[in-house]
Amino acid sequence: LYRLRDAGFKGYLVGGGVRDLYLGRAPKDFDISTDARPGQLRQLFRNSRTIGRRFRLVQVFFRGTKIIEVSTLRSRSEFDIDGKEQVLPSNNTFGTLEEDAFRRDLTINALFYEIETHTIIDYIGGVQDLDRGVIRMVGDPDRRFTRDPVRMMRVVRHAARTGFGIEEETFAALRRHSEELR
Numbered sequence: 001l002y003r004l005r006d007a008g009f010k011g012y013l014v015g016g017g018v019r020d021l022y023l024g025r026a027p028k029d030f031d032i033s034t035d036a037r038p039g040q041l042r043q044l045f046r047n048s049r050t051i052g053r054r055f056r057l058v059q060v061f062f063r064g065t066k067i068i069e070v071s072t073l074r075s076r077s078e079f080d081i082d083g084k085e086q087v088l089p090s091n092n093t094f095g096t097l098e099e100d101a102f103r104r105d106l107t108i109n110a111l112f113y114e115i116e117t118h119t120i121i122d123y124i125g126g127v128q129d130l131d132r133g134v135i136r137m138v139g140d141p142d143r144r145f146t147r148d149p150v151r152m153m154r155v156v157r158h159a160a161r162t163g164f165g166i167e168e169e170t171f172a173a174l175r176r177h178s179e180e181l182r
Helices: 002-006 016-022 038-044 097-103 126-132 141-147 150-162 168-181
Strands: 011-014 031-034 048-051 057-061 067-072 111-114 119-122
Touching: 011 016, 016 111, 016 126, 038 048, 038 057, 038 067, 119 126, 141 150, 141 168, 150 168
Parallel strands: 031 067
Antiparallel strands: 011 031, 011 111, 048 057, 057 067, 111 119
16 A cells, blocks of 8 residues: 555555454455556556456465455446346446445445555445445445345355344345346
8 A cells, every 4th residue: 555655556455354353353355446558557466466347456475375456446337238138247446535435335335444544435325234244235225236246155254254234225136136036
């Protein structure tokens, strides 16, 4: 994060690392989001490689087996797609911090930690959901599950890991979509 800052970029700890730290748990990993593009990241972090087809990520390698995934902030999501597409198409549309938050699947994973001010940036109520012990989808759960059914497993996995309940609208959509899959 400091290397990104010193190079003139913005960088944020994002997702599960922020969630776990907020809950007083040891994070299993750390992910970073930045306004730097994948090519700029590769130049800045020589100890890295680019991965991913649908969206390019940069893995930065540290001593031992530590790997930190760094993603460029994205904008376009299925909320922007009108039409018959059932699955989110491949894209690499870069965006702002707020736009990136709305792309994420769960509110409790759409949190950003800013190192300069030591604050959590929350655009969609993730901190409130952590305080209430609730798993909630970002956006319309039916649409999000249709576009990417793997999100259903993520809801269940996070509920099991945290001991949180699943928010009513998210639970109803989860139930409908799981019945469709049978």
